[in-house]
Amino acid sequence: MRARISSGLLAALVVAMSGCTLGPNYQPAPAKPGAEGPLVSVSPAAETAAEPPDDWWRLYHDPTLDKLLEEAFKANTDLRAAEANLQAASAALDIARDAFLPQTTAGISSTRGRDAGTDEILELTGRRPQTIWVHEAVLSLGYELDYLGRVRRSVESARADAEAVAAVHDSVKITVAAETARSYAQICAFGEQIEVAKRSLDIVSREAEITVRRNEAGANSQFDVVRAQQLVAQVRASIPPLEGQRRAAVFQLAALLGRSPSMAPTEVNQCVLPPHLTDLVPVGDGATLLKRRPDVRQADRRMASATARIGVATADLYPRVTLKALYGTVTADINEFTSADSVTWGIGPSVSWTFPNMAGPRARVRAAKASAAAALANFDSVVLQALKETEQALSTYGSELERRQALSDAQQKAHQAFDMAHDQFLAGSLSSLDLLTTEQALVAADAAVATSDTALIQDQIAVFKALGGGWRGVEVASR
DSSP states (O other), X not given: OHHHHHHHHHHHHHHHHHTOOOSOOOOOOOOOTTTTSOOTTOOTTTEESSOOOSSGGGGGOOHHHHHHHHHHHHHOHHHHHHHHHHHHHHHHHHHHHGGGXXXXXXXXXXXXXXOHHHHHHHHHTTOOOOOEEEEEEXXXXXXXXXXXXXXXXXXXXXXXXXXXXXXXXXXXXHHHHHHHHHHHHHHHHHXXXXXXXXXXXXXXXXXXXXXXXXXXXXXXXXXXXXXXXXXXXXXXXTHHHHHHHHHHHHHHHHHHTTOOGGGOOGGGGGOOSOOOOOSOEEOOOHHHHHHXXXXXXXXXXXXXXXXXXXXXXXXXXXXXXXXXXXXEEEESOGGGTTSGGGEEEEEEEEEEOOOSOOHHHHHHHHHHHHHHHHHHHHXXXXXXXXXXXXXXXXXXXXXXXXXXXXXXXXXXXXXXXXXHHHHHHHTTOSOHHHHHHHHHHHHHHHHHHHHHHHHHHHHHHHHHHHTTXXXXXXXXXXO
């Protein structure tokens, strides 16, 4: 046993003399093959490899949208909570840094009773133990010699944790930006669909009136009138659900702005066209995407924190050396509280070590290494997730662009067919059934284009969200 203790003390002494910092130094994870290259789903007709701006919503040149985003960044409740969490993480970093400084404790107390040390002195002098008052005022100081880097690694871990929380804050800001823009776009898109439905209602109502007049003149049957009126009722029935969805989107926008439903921004109901992007969508490449996405930065910082904690756990395998000092007054007579005879002081080193039972410290080292391995795996997962989300968003957006173009062509043909059918119907060369079929195709084509406009703006915003735009980095103070 004595040989084991001596070898352990020798190892601790060697480490102490070297003044090293235990544990591995953090190294960024290597890039996944192909992760930093061009994005594979970019279409030259819709996107450009230029770096997207942080305030991507300004590409729409919509003052109302700009104003809503400005308000959301100031009042959104989730963002306020993220900012509070960031302040808490900064405070935790300050707590970790405090270990670099001497730890001081000041105490003043008066206690009535028996003190073992005093009783022993009385017995040695032939006197009986007494119940007395003991008055003391002591200032104690302790300073840990960070010869193994335990404190330095603790601060390193806390700093990385604070930077990870800052990345979470930025992720929340991205979400707030995207969801605010999405809600506003939905309101405008539902406004467009409502306007399209009302125009369709005007058209089918006018044609139904013509059918009624022709029936009164003996040119049509009552069955033709009922079918025309049925189409009018169907188109009219499509409007209330759209209005309800628009109101729901307004309330969603109010929540994002930190407003109650009664204070919802009803002025946005005037918008009847979704925000339109005239330029190509700037998307950058894989390398800039991974640098821009806060969730990737968060995973990287979590990995750095886990790596530093290996050093903290490893330092617990060795003795912890603390320099301690105290100075104050201890007396049984309050009148002698300030006399030189009552002064107490001391100074010297203190060594603590969980030896010889090292099972716990070694288990903590293994746990720290396992946590670091998990953090690395999680980082790789987040990188793949970021690339996947971006490629999916670009693919969906590109497909909707093609669909919108095809629907636009179909809409144009539907209007031409309706104009021809209307003229032929008035001339008596087309049946009411053919006219009704043409009206239904026209209504469906107009509604499909408006629905595609809704999907298109939502897909655009999804692309910007996946690209990680909408935040400005929050710096975490470094030592």
